Amino acid sequence: MKHNYQELGPHILLMHAEHETDRPILAAITGSRRTLLMDAGNSPAHAELFRQELARRGRPQPDLLVLTHWHWDHSFGMSAWNAPVIAHAETAQMLHGLSGLSGTDEELEHLVREGIISEGSVKHIRLEYGSGPSRAINVFKPEVVFTGSITIELGGVSCELIHVGGDHSADSCVLHVIEDKVLFLGDALGPSVYGGPRRYSSTSFLKLLELVYHYGTEWIVESHGVPMTEEEFRADLAPWERLARLVDVFGDNRERVLLELKTYLKLEELPPGLLQGVEYFLEGAR
Numbered sequence: 001m002k003h004n005y006q007e008l009g010p011h012i013l014l015m016h017a018e019h020e021t022d023r024p025i026l027a028a029i030t031g032s033r034r035t036l037l038m039d040a041g042n043s044p045a046h047a048e049l050f051r052q053e054l055a056r057r058g059r060p061q062p063d064l065l066v067l068t069h070w071h072w073d074h075s076f077g078m079s080a081w082n083a084p085v086i087a088h089a090e091t092a093q094m095l096h097g098l099s100g101l102s103g104t105d106e107e108l109e110h111l112v113r114e115g116i117i118s119e120g121s122v123k124h125i126r127l128e129y130g131s132g133p134s135r136a137i138n139v140f141k142p143e144v145v146f147t148g149s150i151t152i153e154l155g156g157v158s159c160e161l162i163h164v165g166g167d168h169s170a171d172s173c174v175l176h177v178i179e180d181k182v183l184f185l186g187d188a189l190g191p192s193v194y195g196g197p198r199r200y201s202s203t204s205f206l207k208l209l210e211l212v213y214h215y216g217t218e219w220i221v222e223s224h225g226v227p228m229t230e231e232e233f234r235a236d237l238a239p240w241e242r243l244a245r246l247v248d249v250f251g252d253n254r255e256r257v258l259l260e261l262k263t264y265l266k267l268e269e270l271p272p273g274l275l276q277g278v279e280y281f282l283e284g285a286r
Protein backbone atom coordinates (compact mmCIF):
# COMPACT_ATOMS: atom_id res chain seq x y z
CA MET A 1 0.00 0.00 0.00
CA LYS A 2 1.35 3.42 -0.92
CA HIS A 3 0.93 6.32 1.47
CA ASN A 4 1.17 9.86 0.28
CA TYR A 5 2.10 12.79 2.41
CA GLN A 6 1.92 16.44 1.57
CA GLU A 7 3.23 19.62 3.17
CA LEU A 8 0.61 22.32 3.04
CA GLY A 9 1.54 25.79 4.20
CA PRO A 10 4.59 26.29 6.43
CA HIS A 11 3.25 24.36 9.44
CA ILE A 12 1.22 21.43 8.12
CA LEU A 13 2.05 17.87 7.14
CA LEU A 14 -0.90 15.82 6.00
CA MET A 15 -1.39 12.15 5.24
CA HIS A 16 -3.71 11.60 2.32
CA ALA A 17 -6.98 9.68 2.54
CA GLU A 18 -7.24 6.05 1.49
CA HIS A 19 -10.56 4.77 0.25
CA GLU A 20 -10.10 1.01 0.58
CA THR A 21 -10.72 1.01 4.35
CA ASP A 22 -12.11 4.56 4.54
CA ARG A 23 -9.09 6.25 6.08
CA PRO A 24 -9.60 10.03 6.16
CA ILE A 25 -6.89 12.69 5.89
CA LEU A 26 -4.80 13.22 9.03
CA ALA A 27 -2.88 16.44 9.54
CA ALA A 28 -0.19 17.54 11.99
CA ILE A 29 0.08 21.29 12.52
CA THR A 30 3.40 22.24 14.09
CA GLY A 31 4.07 25.58 15.75
CA SER A 32 7.18 26.72 17.62
CA ARG A 33 5.86 25.29 20.90
CA ARG A 34 3.20 22.64 20.20
CA THR A 35 1.96 20.22 17.56
CA LEU A 36 -1.72 19.62 16.98
CA LEU A 37 -3.12 16.55 15.24
CA MET A 38 -6.35 16.77 13.26
CA ASP A 39 -8.32 13.52 13.60
CA ALA A 40 -7.11 10.33 15.20
CA GLY A 41 -7.24 7.91 12.28
CA ASN A 42 -9.60 5.00 11.77
CA SER A 43 -7.43 2.55 13.74
CA PRO A 44 -4.21 2.34 15.77
CA ALA A 45 -2.57 0.96 12.60
CA HIS A 46 -3.55 4.07 10.66
CA ALA A 47 -2.28 6.28 13.51
CA GLU A 48 1.00 4.35 13.65
CA LEU A 49 1.80 5.00 9.99
CA PHE A 50 1.46 8.74 10.46
CA ARG A 51 3.48 8.63 13.69
CA GLN A 52 6.31 6.85 11.85
CA GLU A 53 6.25 9.38 9.03
CA LEU A 54 6.44 12.30 11.49
CA ALA A 55 9.44 10.63 13.17
CA ARG A 56 11.10 9.91 9.82
CA ARG A 57 10.86 13.60 8.90
CA GLY A 58 12.14 14.72 12.31
CA ARG A 59 8.83 16.41 13.08
CA PRO A 60 7.49 16.45 16.66
CA GLN A 61 4.74 14.06 17.70
CA PRO A 62 1.35 15.64 18.52
CA ASP A 63 0.85 17.26 21.94
CA LEU A 64 -2.88 17.67 21.35
CA LEU A 65 -5.50 15.98 19.22
CA VAL A 66 -8.71 17.49 17.82
CA LEU A 67 -11.60 15.55 16.30
CA THR A 68 -13.67 16.98 13.44
CA HIS A 69 -16.61 14.68 14.42
CA TRP A 70 -17.22 11.38 16.19
CA HIS A 71 -17.47 9.01 13.15
CA TRP A 72 -15.42 5.82 13.54
CA ASP A 73 -13.04 6.56 10.70
CA HIS A 74 -11.97 9.83 12.39
CA SER A 75 -11.95 8.69 16.03
CA PHE A 76 -11.19 4.97 16.43
CA GLY A 77 -7.42 5.58 16.34
CA MET A 78 -7.59 7.90 19.37
CA SER A 79 -6.17 5.45 21.93
CA ALA A 80 -2.98 5.22 19.87
CA TRP A 81 -1.95 8.83 20.51
CA ASN A 82 -0.38 9.97 23.74
CA ALA A 83 -2.16 13.33 23.64
CA PRO A 84 -5.26 14.87 25.23
CA VAL A 85 -8.27 14.87 22.90
CA ILE A 86 -10.24 18.07 22.27
CA ALA A 87 -13.76 17.66 20.89
CA HIS A 88 -17.16 19.31 20.63
CA ALA A 89 -19.69 18.42 23.35
CA GLU A 90 -21.80 16.35 20.93
CA THR A 91 -18.70 14.48 19.70
CA ALA A 92 -17.78 13.80 23.33
CA GLN A 93 -21.28 12.54 24.10
CA MET A 94 -21.26 10.09 21.17
CA LEU A 95 -17.78 8.79 22.03
CA HIS A 96 -18.75 8.44 25.68
CA GLY A 97 -21.68 6.27 24.48
CA LEU A 98 -19.28 4.10 22.45
CA SER A 99 -16.62 3.90 25.16
CA GLY A 100 -17.39 0.34 26.28
CA LEU A 101 -17.06 -0.92 22.73
CA SER A 102 -14.44 -3.49 21.80
CA GLY A 103 -15.77 -4.02 18.29
CA THR A 104 -17.13 -7.57 18.28
CA ASP A 105 -19.38 -8.55 15.34
CA GLU A 106 -22.33 -8.59 17.73
CA GLU A 107 -21.69 -5.04 18.93
CA LEU A 108 -21.26 -3.77 15.38
CA GLU A 109 -24.50 -5.42 14.24
CA HIS A 110 -26.29 -3.85 17.18
CA LEU A 111 -24.99 -0.39 16.21
CA VAL A 112 -26.25 -0.92 12.65
CA ARG A 113 -29.71 -1.93 13.92
CA GLU A 114 -29.78 1.24 16.07
CA GLY A 115 -28.91 3.36 13.01
CA ILE A 116 -25.74 4.62 14.72
CA ILE A 117 -23.42 3.24 12.04
CA SER A 118 -24.10 1.65 8.63
CA GLU A 119 -23.45 -1.69 6.92
CA GLY A 120 -20.89 0.19 4.85
CA SER A 121 -19.00 1.18 8.02
CA VAL A 122 -19.01 -2.42 9.26
CA LYS A 123 -17.58 -3.58 5.94
CA HIS A 124 -14.78 -1.03 6.23
CA ILE A 125 -14.16 -1.80 9.93
CA ARG A 126 -13.77 -5.51 9.09
CA LEU A 127 -11.32 -4.62 6.32
CA GLU A 128 -9.33 -2.28 8.57
CA TYR A 129 -9.29 -4.43 11.72
CA GLY A 130 -9.60 -7.91 10.29
CA SER A 131 -12.57 -10.25 10.38
CA GLY A 132 -11.43 -12.16 13.50
CA PRO A 133 -13.51 -11.99 16.71
CA SER A 134 -11.34 -9.46 18.58
CA ARG A 135 -10.66 -5.93 17.43
CA ALA A 136 -8.51 -3.42 19.27
CA ILE A 137 -11.18 -0.73 19.29
CA ASN A 138 -10.88 1.57 22.28
CA VAL A 139 -12.62 4.94 22.33
CA PHE A 140 -13.15 7.19 25.34
CA LYS A 141 -14.64 10.50 26.31
CA PRO A 142 -12.34 13.33 25.15
CA GLU A 143 -10.38 15.22 27.83
CA VAL A 144 -11.31 18.72 26.66
CA VAL A 145 -14.89 19.46 25.63
CA PHE A 146 -16.14 22.71 24.09
CA THR A 147 -19.22 24.24 22.50
CA GLY A 148 -19.22 26.91 19.79
CA SER A 149 -15.52 27.20 18.99
CA ILE A 150 -12.10 26.81 20.57
CA THR A 151 -8.75 28.38 19.63
CA ILE A 152 -5.50 26.48 20.08
CA GLU A 153 -2.21 28.44 20.09
CA LEU A 154 0.75 26.39 18.86
CA GLY A 155 3.38 29.13 18.74
CA GLY A 156 3.35 31.30 15.63
CA VAL A 157 0.30 29.49 14.35
CA SER A 158 -3.24 29.42 15.72
CA CYS A 159 -5.96 26.92 14.97
CA GLU A 160 -9.64 27.53 15.44
CA LEU A 161 -11.97 24.55 15.71
CA ILE A 162 -15.49 25.70 14.91
CA HIS A 163 -18.71 23.73 15.34
CA VAL A 164 -20.75 23.97 12.13
CA GLY A 165 -23.11 20.96 12.25
CA GLY A 166 -24.85 20.09 8.96
CA ASP A 167 -26.36 17.00 7.33
CA HIS A 168 -23.37 14.69 7.63
CA SER A 169 -23.16 14.74 11.43
CA ALA A 170 -24.67 17.22 13.90
CA ASP A 171 -21.33 17.52 15.73
CA SER A 172 -19.27 18.43 12.62
CA CYS A 173 -16.50 20.97 13.14
CA VAL A 174 -14.12 22.68 10.73
CA LEU A 175 -10.50 23.47 11.58
CA HIS A 176 -9.10 26.81 10.44
CA VAL A 177 -5.31 27.05 10.47
CA ILE A 178 -5.25 30.80 10.44
CA GLU A 179 -1.65 31.77 9.49
CA ASP A 180 -1.44 29.01 6.85
CA LYS A 181 -4.78 30.01 5.29
CA VAL A 182 -5.99 26.39 5.32
CA LEU A 183 -9.50 25.26 6.15
CA PHE A 184 -10.07 21.59 7.00
CA LEU A 185 -13.73 20.73 6.48
CA GLY A 186 -13.75 17.25 7.98
CA ASP A 187 -16.82 15.64 6.38
CA ALA A 188 -19.06 18.64 7.12
CA LEU A 189 -20.15 19.05 3.48
CA GLY A 190 -21.05 15.39 3.06
CA PRO A 191 -24.58 13.96 3.06
CA SER A 192 -26.08 12.26 6.10
CA VAL A 193 -24.78 8.69 6.21
CA TYR A 194 -26.40 7.04 9.23
CA GLY A 195 -29.99 6.34 10.24
CA GLY A 196 -31.97 6.21 6.97
CA PRO A 197 -31.33 7.03 3.31
CA ARG A 198 -28.52 9.43 2.50
CA ARG A 199 -29.82 12.97 2.29
CA TYR A 200 -28.79 16.58 1.82
CA SER A 201 -30.76 19.59 2.97
CA SER A 202 -30.28 22.31 0.35
CA THR A 203 -30.61 25.04 2.97
CA SER A 204 -27.95 23.73 5.32
CA PHE A 205 -25.65 22.81 2.40
CA LEU A 206 -25.81 26.38 1.05
CA LYS A 207 -25.34 27.85 4.52
CA LEU A 208 -22.21 25.73 5.05
CA LEU A 209 -20.82 26.64 1.64
CA GLU A 210 -21.28 30.33 2.40
CA LEU A 211 -19.43 29.84 5.69
CA VAL A 212 -16.56 28.04 3.93
CA TYR A 213 -16.12 30.89 1.44
CA HIS A 214 -16.39 33.49 4.19
CA TYR A 215 -13.00 32.38 5.57
CA GLY A 216 -11.28 33.25 2.29
CA THR A 217 -8.54 30.63 2.79
CA GLU A 218 -6.05 29.54 0.12
CA TRP A 219 -6.64 25.84 0.68
CA ILE A 220 -9.79 23.86 1.41
CA VAL A 221 -9.47 20.24 2.49
CA GLU A 222 -12.27 17.67 2.69
CA SER A 223 -11.29 14.64 4.77
CA HIS A 224 -11.94 12.03 2.07
CA GLY A 225 -10.77 14.17 -0.84
CA VAL A 226 -7.55 15.87 -1.90
CA PRO A 227 -6.52 19.39 -0.85
CA MET A 228 -7.82 21.98 -3.29
CA THR A 229 -7.05 25.65 -3.78
CA GLU A 230 -10.09 27.81 -3.15
CA GLU A 231 -10.39 28.34 -6.90
CA GLU A 232 -10.36 24.58 -7.61
CA PHE A 233 -12.83 24.01 -4.81
CA ARG A 234 -15.26 26.63 -6.14
CA ALA A 235 -15.10 25.06 -9.62
CA ASP A 236 -15.54 21.57 -8.18
CA LEU A 237 -18.51 22.61 -6.06
CA ALA A 238 -20.23 24.84 -8.65
CA PRO A 239 -22.57 22.11 -10.02
CA TRP A 240 -23.47 21.10 -6.44
CA GLU A 241 -24.15 24.67 -5.42
CA ARG A 242 -26.42 25.08 -8.45
CA LEU A 243 -28.16 21.81 -7.63
CA ALA A 244 -28.80 22.96 -4.05
CA ARG A 245 -30.21 26.27 -5.32
CA LEU A 246 -32.50 24.45 -7.77
CA VAL A 247 -33.83 22.17 -5.02
CA ASP A 248 -34.32 25.26 -2.84
CA VAL A 249 -36.61 26.66 -5.57
CA PHE A 250 -38.25 23.56 -7.10
CA GLY A 251 -38.34 21.25 -4.08
CA ASP A 252 -38.52 17.55 -4.93
CA ASN A 253 -39.67 18.17 -8.55
CA ARG A 254 -37.14 15.74 -10.05
CA GLU A 255 -37.93 16.45 -13.75
CA ARG A 256 -37.52 20.19 -13.33
CA VAL A 257 -34.36 19.97 -11.20
CA LEU A 258 -32.72 17.58 -13.72
CA LEU A 259 -33.73 19.72 -16.69
CA GLU A 260 -32.46 22.96 -15.16
CA LEU A 261 -29.21 21.37 -14.02
CA LYS A 262 -28.49 19.85 -17.45
CA THR A 263 -29.21 23.19 -19.09
CA TYR A 264 -26.92 25.04 -16.65
CA LEU A 265 -24.08 22.54 -17.17
CA LYS A 266 -24.76 22.26 -20.93
CA LEU A 267 -24.82 18.47 -20.63
CA GLU A 268 -27.09 15.83 -22.17
CA GLU A 269 -26.42 13.46 -19.25
CA LEU A 270 -25.22 14.21 -15.73
CA PRO A 271 -22.11 12.44 -14.40
CA PRO A 272 -22.98 9.54 -12.02
CA GLY A 273 -21.73 11.27 -8.84
CA LEU A 274 -23.88 14.32 -9.46
CA LEU A 275 -26.88 12.19 -10.43
CA GLN A 276 -26.57 10.46 -7.06
CA GLY A 277 -26.32 13.89 -5.45
CA VAL A 278 -29.64 14.83 -7.06
CA GLU A 279 -31.27 11.90 -5.26
CA TYR A 280 -29.73 12.92 -1.91
CA PHE A 281 -31.02 16.49 -2.29
CA LEU A 282 -34.49 15.32 -3.41
CA GLU A 283 -34.60 13.06 -0.34
CA GLY A 284 -33.72 16.09 1.77
CA ALA A 285 -36.55 18.12 0.19
CA ARG A 286 -39.26 15.56 1.06
Ligand SMILES: [Zn+2]
Nearest residue numbers: 069071169187
Ligand atom coordinates in the same frame (compact mmCIF):
# COMPACT_ATOMS: atom_id res chain seq x y z
ZN1 LIG B 1 -17.97 11.28 8.74
